[in-house]
Structures are given as structure tokens and as C-alpha cells.
Amino acid sequence: MKAKLNFEHFRPDLEDYLPSLSVDCVVFGYKNEALYVLLPRWTGSQYWSLPGGFIYKDEDLDNAAARILKDRTGLDNLFLKQLHTFGRTQRRNVKELSKYLDYFDINTTTQKWSRQRFISVAYLAMVNPDTFVPISDSLSDACEWLPLSELPQLVFDHNEIIAKAKEYIKIQIKYEPIGISLLPDKFTMKSLQKLYEVVLERKLDRGNFQKKVLKLGVLNKHEKLITGGAYRSPYLYSFNKEKYQEFLKSGIGFLH
Amino acid sequence: MKAKLNFEHFRPDLEDYLPSLSVDCVVFGYKNEALYVLLPRWTGSQYWSLPGGFIYKDEDLDNAAARILKDRTGLDNLFLKQLHTFGRTQRRNVKELSKYLDYFDINTTTQKWSRQRFISVAYLAMVNPDTFVPISDSLSDACEWLPLSELPQLVFDHNEIIAKAKEYIKIQIKYEPIGISLLPDKFTMKSLQKLYEVVLERKLDRGNFQKKVLKLGVLNKHEKLITGGAYRSPYLYSFNKEKYQEFLKSGIGFLH
């Protein structure tokens, strides 16, 4: 007797979905001075994948991405940015898919659906991992933050998708203080700098970074943090949402 | 008796295509000191649209874009860049589509196919309009360069797609001398500057522009152009492909 996998739990009817089309979400988190990616693991396997899903026939693409992310990880209300659409014919490795599907008691309709060729629209989101607990759905028996720098081999072309996302934020961080989503509400200047160093993959000058960021005028200064360390305690900062929006609209970059 | 429209000419069998998915191409051209967009007009109508088409089930997405562009406009060997995927449920105006389809003698299969909801992957290309003659296919009775600044209302969300493309090159031109595809092989510094002014929608200082571009070291200097004008004749320049590639790889921008 094969294992049971409840494909239908979040798929009331495969007929309700657009065929050949899927959505995959890259969610970056920042903790322990490193970037992490939120990844579900296929139930009963060692296959990690991006949280993905399908688009309802009467559903806007952007909404589908938000719904899928919520269904599969519990994450809600994130700012999702469309990244790229991946459409190589061979982007899905059918062998590993077969190996996986054969392991379960899945009806032929679902089998056929799963073996389709899919073109996948990738979305990107960023979140502070401390603000929520990842929830795995019926398709995954785990949903975890894996470190970007030492990812395992993921299914299909998902490593490629993540590489694209990494490249994207490396450029984007120069135009918007990405920390607004990745860091806690209040943070020290050092932690913001460290985030930039991790994303840009290079060291930044401490003094210059501080001055440059403060001159943008998008930060609020708060009380000092008591660290208990044998040194001057740092101030805490938070993003001023209004000023931040103005800055974004201006289109001016920083850190060229 | 309804008019005949040969939908099947470039669609050997609708079954060979992925359903619900389409590709639309934005092709920019530069002439008369302005940007133009290459647009076919639906046969027997006043509906202008982007050159678009469908994806074969066994065809890579990027290849589909290139094939579609060639089939529909005759343009070949262009560098196509994926831009964005448009997926609003209401992005296609069904009313105008019906009005159009009813005009022709189209079988019900094709009718049904055409009325599907489509998610469209948009691609972008740039070309010098003097280097080729647009060819209209069986679906269009014209294929013309229309000026970007005074486009008519196009079908579906095609104006929106073009707006996105315009925005994209406005940013991109700061990182790569886009002129390499839009201008003739040999061009004057003034014409290159004009191109930049048109794309960026602002005036640039003549002296500074010249110095900055030359300092990049991606141009070859040629003989002088004899204009017959009552003034000093300008030099002609061309892009040095090798140096240009190096510059692109460096990731350094210019004109911030």
C-alpha cells in the first residue's frame, strides 16, 4: 500500500487551475548575519523546493502569488515583487518527479497534471524571520529557513530561480533600504550595515555607511540599546515609513 | 458571408500550443529623433496590437519569443530580453475581441481558443528601423512603426506593456549604451546624445556628454562626416563590440 498524500487539500479541483502555469516564491529572511531562504520539503522525501502553486482561472496573477505563499507557508501581507518567468522546456526534472510521485497513492488525473510542462512565474519577498513561524501544509512535512550560502540541490530549476533573486536584491539594495522588511522594527546601525555587507558581498566603511544612511533622512532615532557589553551602547533606529516612501519615489539611489 | 481570416496559417494546430499563455514583443526603433514601436494592425480593423503569439508545447519560452517576432514581423536575430509577465484576469477586453472575431468566419475551436484568459510574457527588443522592412503576416494587414509619444489606444493591456518597456529602457540606458542596437553602425556624437535625451526625457550638456562617453572607451573614431552644412563636420563613431562587452561585464554605470 502506497503512502497517502493529500494533494486535493489545497486543490479543490485541478480543473479550476490554469494548466501549464505555476508560481514559485522566493522568500528571503535575514538572521545570524546571513541570508536565508524559506523552503518547504516535499512530504516523506528529501526534496526541498520553493513554495509554489497554481493559478485559479479567475484569479489575478499577483493575487495568486500572495495566496499561494500564504497557503503553503502561512506568510501573509508581504510585499511580493514579480521577478522573472522561467520557461525552459526541460526546467523540470521528470525523473525525480516520477520517483516522488510513484511513492504515493495519487490518482491518474493528478499524476497527469503533475507531469505537465510548467512555465513558472517567480515572485520575491523579504521578511524578518523572527516575526512569524513557518507552517508546513499538506504537501510538505517541513518548512524551514535554509542558509542561502549553502543551499542543497533543490528540485527542478529552483536553485536557478534563487540565484536570479539573489542577483536582483544585490542590485535593488542600492536603490531601496531593503532592511525595512528584513530587519526587526528597531535595529542598530551595525546590524543594518552587516545586512548590506552580506547582500553586497563586500565590506563597507563603518563611519561612511552611518553618515550616508543618516543623511537619507529615512530613519528615526530611538533610545539606546543596553547590551551589557563593555563598550558604548549603540542607538536603535527604525524606518520612517513616510520619508521612506518619498525617498523611493525620488528614484535616487545610494551606495553606487 | 463573413470575411476570411487565415488564423491557421501560422497555427498549424491550436492543440500544439500551451493554453492560456501568450508572448508579446515590444520592439523599439529610433528614427527622426524619436522612439517608435513596431505594431501590426489586425486585418480589416483599426486595432493595433503588439506582435504576439503562442508557445509550442515543446518549445523553450525564450525561443518562442524569437520565433513569434520573426513570424509576425520578419525581424530576426534580435536580442530579446524578458520584461514582465502580465496576468490580470481582466487584461483582455473581451468586448472588442468579440466585435473583431464576429467580423470573421472563424471556426468555433478558434473562437473558443481566442476567448480564453491569457497570461502574457512580454519581451523587449531594440532595432535600427533602417535595417529592415517590416512584413505583415496573415493576421495583420499592416506592420508599422508608430511613434511612442503619440500611440493610439491599443488592444487589451498593450499600452501598459509598452509603458513598462519604456520605463525599463529609461533605467537600463544608464548601464548600457543602448544605442548599439538602435543606431546605425556609424553615428555622430550628436545623434547618440539625442537618443539619450529622448529616452531619458531631459536635456544633457553637450560637452560633458561627449567627454563621458569617450572616457568609457567603447567607441571607435572614424573619418569625418561631410554634411555640407556651414559648420565644422563631426566625426563618426561606432561601437567597439569587444570593449563594449567588457564594459557591460564590469557592471559600472554611467550617467547617474
Added chain:
DNA sequence: ACAAAAGTGTTCTGACTACACCCATGG
């Protein structure tokens, strides 16, 4: 000679870099 446009030079400003210096805190 003059007009028009190409080509080049000069100055000023402002941003970024590198590094130094002082301040606060706890051991």
C-alpha cells in the same frame, strides 16, 4: 568675416574614501 556646430578646457561643487579622533561603558 561670420554663423553654426564640433571639439576641448576650466572651474566649482558635492559625493565618496580612508582614516583619525573622541565618547561611552563595563571590567
Added chain:
DNA sequence: CCATGGGTGTAGTCAGAACACTTTTGT
């Protein structure tokens, strides 16, 4: 009072902006 790290100042450098000056060429 010293080690540690936060916060700020300063000098040098470089790139861009504004604009002036010179050169070429046909009328």
C-alpha cells in the same frame, strides 16, 4: 584606566555640472 566598539570630523580624491573658449567649414 583601559579595552572595546559607537559616533563624528577631516583631508584628499574624483566625478559631474555649468559654461567658456577654440576650431572647422560653408556662405
